[in-house]
Amino acid sequence: MSDQTHMPAGHDLAPGDEEQHSVGARILGYVVGLALALLLTATSFFIAGTDLVWQPSIPVALIVLAIAQMGVHLVFFLHITTGPDNTNNVLALAFGLLVVFLVVGGTVWIMAHLNANMPPMDQIMPMRR
Amino acid sequence: MPAVRTVEAMMLGKLDWSAIPFDQPIPLIAGAVVLVGILGVLIWVVVKGHLPYLWHEWITSVDHKRIGVMYILLASVMLLRGGSDAIMMRIQQAVAFQSQGYLPPEHYNQIFSAHGTIMIFFVAMPFVIGLMNLIVPLQLGVRDVAFPTLNSVGFWLTATGALLVNLSLVIGEFARTGWLAFPPLSELSYSPGVGVDYYAWSLQISGIGTLVAGINLVTTVLKLRTKGMNYLRMPMFCWTTLASNLLIVAAFPILTATLAMLLLDRYLGFHFFTNEAGGNVMMFMNLIWAWGHPEVYILVLPAFGIFSEVVSTFSGKALFGYRSMVLATMAICVISFMVWLHHFFTMGAGPDVNAIFGIASMIIAIPTGVKIYNWLFTMYGGRIRFETPMLWSIGFMVTFIIGGLTGVLVAVPPADFMLHNSMFLVAHFHNVIIGGVLFGAFAGFEYWFPKAFGFRLDDRWGKLAFWFTFLGFYVTFVPLYVVGMLGMTRRMQHYDVAAWRPWMLVAAAGMAVLTIGVICQIMQLVVSIRNREALRDRTGDPWDGRSLEWATSSPPPVFNFAFNPDVRGEDAYWDMKARAQQQSLEHGGPEYQDIEMPRNSPTGFVCAFFATIMGFALIWHIWWMVILGGIGAFATFVVFAWRDHDEYVIPAEEVAAIDRVNLEERRSLVSMAGAV
Numbered sequence: 085m086s087d088q089t090h091m092p093a094g095h096d097l098a099p100g101d102e103e104q105h106s107v108g109a110r111i112l113g114y115v116v117g118l119a120l121a122l123l124l125t126a127t128s129f130f131i132a133g134t135d136l137v138w139q140p141s142i143p144v145a146l147i148v149l150a151i152a153q154m155g156v157h158l159v160f161f162l163h164i165t166t167g168p169d170n171t172n173n174v175l176a177l178a179f180g181l182l183v184v185f186l187v188v189g190g191t192v193w194i195m196a197h198l199n200a201n202m203p204p205m206d207q208i209m210p211m212r213r
Numbered sequence: 214m215p216a217v218r219t220v221e222a223m224m225l226g227k228l229d230w231s232a233i234p235f236d237q238p239i240p241l242i243a244g245a246v247v248l249v250g251i252l253g254v255l256i257w258v259v260v261k262g263h264l265p266y267l268w269h270e271w272i273t274s275v276d277h278k279r280i281g282v283m284y285i286l287l288a289s290v291m292l293l294r295g296g297s298d299a300i301m302m303r304i305q306q307a308v309a310f311q312s313q314g315y316l317p318p319e320h321y322n323q324i325f326s327a328h329g330t331i332m333i334f335f336v337a338m339p340f341v342i343g344l345m346n347l348i349v350p351l352q353l354g355v356r357d358v359a360f361p362t363l364n365s366v367g368f369w370l371t372a373t374g375a376l377l378v379n380l381s382l383v384i385g386e387f388a389r390t391g392w393l394a395f396p397p398l399s400e401l402s403y404s405p406g407v408g409v410d411y412y413a414w415s416l417q418i419s420g421i422g423t424l425v426a427g428i429n430l431v432t433t434v435l436k437l438r439t440k441g442m443n444y445l446r447m448p449m450f451c452w453t454t455l456a457s458n459l460l461i462v463a464a465f466p467i468l469t470a471t472l473a474m475l476l477l478d479r480y481l482g483f484h485f486f487t488n489e490a491g492g493n494v495m496m497f498m499n500l501i502w503a504w505g506h507p508e509v510y511i512l513v514l515p516a517f518g519i520f521s522e523v524v525s526t527f528s529g530k531a532l533f534g535y536r537s538m539v540l541a542t543m544a545i546c547v548i549s550f551m552v553w554l555h556h557f558f559t560m561g562a563g564p565d566v567n568a569i570f571g572i573a574s575m576i577i578a579i580p581t582g583v584k585i586y587n588w589l590f591t592m593y594g595g596r597i598r599f600e601t602p603m604l605w606s607i608g609f610m611v612t613f614i615i616g617g618l619t620g621v622l623v624a625v626p627p628a629d630f631m632l633h634n635s636m637f638l639v640a641h642f643h644n645v646i647i648g649g650v651l652f653g654a655f656a657g658f659e660y661w662f663p664k665a666f667g668f669r670l671d672d673r674w675g676k677l678a679f680w681f682t683f684l685g686f687y688v689t690f691v692p693l694y695v696v697g698m699l700g701m702t703r704r705m706q707h708y709d710v711a712a713w714r715p716w717m718l719v720a721a722a723g724m725a726v727l728t729i730g731v732i733c734q735i736m737q738l739v740v741s742i743r744n745r746e747a748l749r750d751r752t753g754d755p756w757d758g759r760s761l762e763w764a765t766s767s768p769p770p771v772f773n774f775a776f777n778p779d780v781r782g783e784d785a786y787w788d789m790k791a792r793a794q795q796q797s798l799e800h801g802g803p804e805y806q807d808i809e810m811p812r813n814s815p816t817g818f819v820c821a822f823f824a825t826i827m828g829f830a831l832i833w834h835i836w837w838m839v840i841l842g843g844i845g846a847f848a849t850f851v852v853f854a855w856r857d858h859d860e861y862v863i864p865a866e867e868v869a870a871i872d873r874v875n876l877e878e879r880r881s882l883v884s885m886a887g888a889v
Binding site for chain 1: 435436459463467493495496499500503547550551553554560561562563564565566
C-alpha cells in the first residue's frame, strides 16, 4: 500500500504465475511436495489403524497431520511464500482462514447450544437466572 | 401400456401435460402474455435485421461495459416480475379479510417465495454487479476486468437462473416454502413437486455466475489499477466493490454447499436436514444464514459506494473522512460474518449465544453510522445540486436510518422473541433493502446512465419517479410496522382480525403509489430515448465528476482510455481538471499506440444454453438430457480453452481518430469556459 507502488503490470504474482525459475528447479519443488504429501498421507493411514501408540492420541495426531498436509499443499503447489510479491495471496489466505474459523467455530458453538432454550416449561423455569 | 410408460419416463422424466397449469388462469395468462411479448421482440429483431448486431455487439461481447448494461437490463426486467408479485400480495392481503381472497393458498405461497427469490437473486444482485462491472474498470483507469470471457459466462449463467425461475410460472410450479426454502417443508416428504427443485437448481446455476463475477472483480481491483492508483487513492465505490466481492467469494460457497445438501436429500435420499435418520433441520438455518447475512452486506456495500460517489460529486467536495470510510467498509466486511445467528434467536440457543450475537449485531451498526455521518459532513458546507441521483441519496439517508434503528431494535434478543416472523420484520428488511439497495441502484442508474449511453435521463420524470417511490414506500411499509406490532405474522394468505384491515388497505394504496413511481421510471427512459439528441452529453463529464470514469468520452470507446491515466491523488479526475493537465496533454500531441483487446466470444452464451438444458432436465429428472447438457457445457469449455486467437489489435491510427473526437469536445468546452 506504499505510495511507491506502481501498477498495472503487476507487482505481485497470481498463484501459478511464478517467477522465471529454471524448469529443473520447479520440477524439483513439485517432486519434493509430492513426496511430502504422500508421506503425510501414508502416515495418516498407518496411524489410524495402529495400536503402537496411546489410543486417545490418534485423533490429535490425525488433526496435526491434516494441518501439515495443508501446509505442504500451500507451500509447494500453491506457492504461498512470505515474499513481498505474495502479499495479496497471504492476505487472501488469512481472510479465508478467518471466515472458516468464524463459520465452523460459530456453527459448532451454536449447534451445541441448540436445546438450551427448548426443554419443557417446568424444567426451564428453575434454570432462569 | 407399462412399456410405453417406462419409455415416456425415460424420455420425459416427471414431465407431462399436467405440468401446464391449465386450471389456473392467472399464471397461464401471465405466462402467455410474456411469451407473446418475447416472441414479438424476437420476431421484430429478426425481421428488422438486428440479429447480427445483437449477436456480435452484445450477446457475445466480453466488454465489461456491455456486460454491465446487460446485467442491469436483466435486473430491471426481473424488477417488473418481482414487483408484479408484490402487487398481487398486497391486493390479496387487502381483500382476504374473513375470506379467501382471490389467490388460493398454494398459489399465494408460490408468489411470496418467488417474490423474495427474484428480488434478491435476480434484481438486487444483477443490478449491483452490473453497476460494478460497468464502472469499476473505468474508475480504476484500466481497459477491462481481469477475466473478460469469464465475465460473460457469469452474466449468462445468472440469466439462466432467472430464465428457469420464470419458466416455473408455466411449466410446473415454484417453491411454496418462502425465499430460503427451509426444511423440513422443503424436503421431498412435504414438497413432493418440482417447485423446490426449480428454486434450488436456478440458484445453484446463477450462484456459479455470481461467484465467477466475485472472483473477477476482486482480481480486477487487486491486480489491475492504472499508474499511481494505489489502494488509498481508489474511489470509494472501488473499495466497497472490493469488500462486497470478497464477501461473495467467501459466502456464496456456503449457499452452494447448503443447497447441494438439500438437493442430495431430495434426489438421493440423504438425511442432512430431514426430521428422521439423524438429520438436523436447524443445521440448514445455521448454514443458510451464515451465507444470508453476508449477502445483505454484499448488496448494500456497493450501494454505500454509489452514495459516496454521488454525495461527493453533487456537493462539489471531496468525500469527508475517506480513510474512516475505508475502515468502516472493511470492518463491515469482517463483522458481517459474526452476526448470522440473529436471524434465528428463537431457534433454541441459550442466553450466552443469543447475547453475543445480539451485541455483534448492534456493533455492526457503528461503522454504518460512521458512514452516515461522513455523508452528512460531506454535504455540510458544500454547494449541493439537487439532481435526481442526489435526491435518491438523501432519500436513502432518511429511510435507511429508520430501517437501521428498527434493525438495532430486533437485534435485542428479547425484543426479537416478540417480533420474530412478524410483519414488523417484513417492514424492517424492506426498509433497509428498498431504502438502501434499491435507492442506491436507482441513484447509480441515474448517475452513470449518461456515461453508459452518452445522453442524460430526463430530469422531470426522474424527480417524479423519486417522489412517488419515496412516498409510496412509506405509505406501504409504515402500516406493516403497525400491523406487526398488532401481532400479524408474515406470509398470511387470509386473516380474521378486524384491527389489521385498515392498515392493509393503506398498504395496498401505498403499493399503488409505488407502481406510479415505477411507471414514471419507465416513462423517464422512454422520454429520454426520444429526446436523446437534446439530452446528449458530448463532454463525457455531465455532472462535473471527480473520478476517472468521467475522464473518457460517453459512451467510452471499447478500450476505455487511449492512455492509462496517471493518478497523483484522491479524486483523480478532479485533480486533473484542477491542474488542467488535459490541455497540456492536448498541445503535446500524444503518441498513440496500438491497443490489444480481448476478442468477443460466444462461450458465455453457449455455456448458459447448455446449463439451461441441464438445469431443466435436472428439475424434471430427464437424465439423458442432463448428460447431454453436461457434455455440451464441457465441450464449450474445451473449445474455449484451446482457442488460438484471443486478442485483436486496434491500430494506433484508429485509437487516435477516436480519441481526437473526445479531446476536441473537451477543448471546445475549455475554450468556451475561457471565453466566459
